[in-house]
Amino acid sequence: QVQLVESGGGLVQAGGSLRLSCAASGRTFTYYALAWFRQAPGKEREFVAGITWNGGNTYYPDSEKGRFTVSRDYSKKTMYLQMDSLRPEDTAIYYCAANSHNTVVGTSIKHYDFWGQGTQVTVSS
Numbered sequence: 001q002v003q004l005v006e007s008g009g010g011l012v013q014a015g016g017s018l019r020l021s022c023a024a025s026g027r028t029f030t031y032y033a034l035a036w037f038r039q040a041p042g043k044e045r046e047f048v049a050g051i052t053w054n055g056g057n058t059y060y061p062d063s064e065k066g067r068f069t070v071s072r073d074y075s076k077k078t079m080y081l082q083m084d085s086l087r088p089e090d091t092a093i094y095y096c097a098a099n100s101h102n103t104v105v106g107t108s109i110k111h112y113d114f115w116g117q118g119t120q121v122t123v124s125s
Contacts, residue, residue, distance in 0.1 A: 002026040002114045004096050009119030012086055016123070020081040022096030022116060033099040035112060036070060036081045038092035038121075045095070049081060050105035059105045086123045093118040 008020040020036070035050035049070035050059040058070050069082040079096060097112035104111060 002032075002098050002100060004098060004114055004116035006094065006096050006116040006119040009094060009121045011122045011124065014086060014088055014123055014125050016086050017082070017084045018086065018121060020083070020094055020096075020119060020121070022079040022081075024077045024079070024098065033103045033105045033111070034072065034079050035097050035099070035105060036068075036079075036094060037097060037109065038090075038094045039118075040089075040092040043092075045109055047107035048094070050107075051079065052103045052105060054103065057105070061107065083121070086121075088123045088125045090121060091123050092121060094121050 003025045005023045006020060008018060012018055032053045033050060034053055036048040037045045038048050039045040047061055048064060049068050051070045051072055053072060067085050072079045095118045096116045098114040099112050
């Protein structure tokens with residue numbers, strides 16, 4: 001089993017920054033893929049960024065390239081999401097997820113079998 005706990009969410013003004021953290025515990029996941037998703041009220045959960053735990057290869061949807069940066073600290077078993085130039089439309093609950101079967105960083109929730117509880121990010125205009 002893998003446990004994921006997000007933190008770092010909060011209220012920020014448009015144009016500001018936040019850094020989310022996802023602390024992992026449980027069995028080793030050297031060959032996992034990790035990702036950040038978000039879900040706004042009334043919308044589907046969408047892929048925000050992903051990273052392979054072992055190689056640190058990063059992936060982003062075209063819409064977020066340049067504003068969000070995903071990284072991981074191997075020794076702390078923690079993944080981060082640095083979010084800059086935040087917009088009101090970034091308001092959502094942000095979740096981290098782990099794919100324990102392979103290192104594919106998929107954009108669909110179907111690729112991930114472990115999820116955190118989420119952290120709220122609210123961007124005011």
